[in-house]
Amino acid sequence: MSADMTKMASGANGWTIAAARDSLRKGEVSAVDLTMACLTAMDAGDGLNAFVHKTPELALEQARAADARIAAGDAPAMCGIPVGVKDLFAVKGVPTQAGSNILRGFRPEYESTVTTKLWEAGAVCLGKLNMDEFAMGSSNESSCYGPAVNPWKVDERKLTPGGSSGGSAAAVAADLCLAALGTDTGGSIRQPAAFCGITGIKPTYGRVSRWGVVAYASSLDQAGPMAKSVRDAAIMLGAIAGHDAKDSTSAELAVPDFEAALTGDIRGKRIGIPREYRLEGMPAEIAALWDRGMDMLRDAGAEIVDISLPHAKYALPTYYIIAPAEASSNLARYDGVRYGHRAKLAQGDGITEMYEKTRAEGFGPEVQRRIMAGTYVLSAGFYDAYYNRARKVRALIKRDFEQAFAAGIDAILAPTTPSSAFGLGEQGGADPVEMYLNDVFTVTLNLAGLPGVAVPVGLDSKGLPLGLQLIGRPWEEAALLNHAYVLERAAGFVAKPAKWW
């Protein structure tokens, strides 16, 4: 390794995937040096509490293999790219806790399909990233590791990176890795991406395998990339998408070349603006940002069309019935028998006490609440009134989108979040519903299964990032990313958080 090359690699943790891929292929940098730059940044970033389990040895082993593969030619785009993995994905032999004490000590004997695909493509695993416990939360504060911290800081307060994929967003924004894996059940990729000024896409439900991803709400969960640019999101999505026989809801559809779809040409496309999203009391800055986004797309030759999604306002309550109902069933498996935590038992305790004590000790308060809320809405006498009604409203929410798309709408533009990042400890202490309102713009498309991408568009008056969200037709992530690419280029968002950690 020449001295020049090593010098070049310092700061390489700040590169995009696309830039690193091109430099790796030209031999301007090695995967080992790139990985070392990230490992150094990761260790210096402990104040952000983003990485919760580090895998430097695995990373260097994978980086050496990547260098050999690149030297041999014909390496895929993700080869040699250091990434972080949300703690929700099973990585063989690496602690996988879903941010929960109930999985303390759990080291899976298997690998999730998504991470398998990444490692097969030559990507480098830096470690596991912080998240809300079982992906239930919008601020990272329900994590058993304590919250990850947003690298953006404008006063003495520490801000939330959002959630549940908060560690992923913080790590990407702070250049601790080139990109990260997140998951999105009600906005958990897009809201933290917006809070941290990065790009994140939730693919169509069924595009990316859920096998080996710790389940929260199985009909809503979808994994996706969190990255520094739309191009990077397209590259990484291409590596993780595709049919998987191990996930019965995985779609048997070909994966297009998402990066090749980034033409920047959206002339004649029709962009829907849902009037129901213009909430009463929407902050002026969010409304202004949304208007600016419309102007950007209009300037690129798209047509802005007023549309109606009449059932959108019921999305949050629908979500907060369906998701806890599914969670109460999915999380029944944590019983202290097969893996994870088991409570110490008193003399005479039987199996029921073991379950009850184990789950009381292992689950945090928000997870307990959602399990119990889910148990309640599924219990005899309430199943029809709550759960079945919610499933029907869900069908109506999906129908709203289908009608908009049938009327010729290509994509829908909306804010990602109702505010910029808030301070840790500022929301949801007294009333859990306050925190739930964070998902108001994101949750509709999880219910409908649609793809959505969050793109950073500007800073608010405090100097914090704000994002816009584009919602696409099912299975048309390629066209959606192209719309996002236009927005990204027009917005020219290049701000980075000043390093304080």
Added chain:
Amino acid sequence: MSIDIDTARKVAKLSRIRVEDADLPALAEKLSSILGFMEQLKDVDVEGVEPMTSVTPMRLKRRADVVTDGNQQAAVLKNAPDAREGFFAVPKVVE
């Protein structure tokens, strides 16, 4: 719809989560708040609407009914809090 303390106790029991009596009032209050938030769904006319099942009409895949995996006893038991002689061990279930 408000959750009283007895209902909170019952839901905790059904969920197999131990909640101390002293914590039941606070739990009941938070669950009531969550369920209160859901009441607005009662305003929606869902007459004749079929519950949503999947994003695009998709038949659940079927596979051949054959053994595809197995002989992994050590891996299966590896993470168990208590495993003995090739089994998961639990407290006495039957008197």
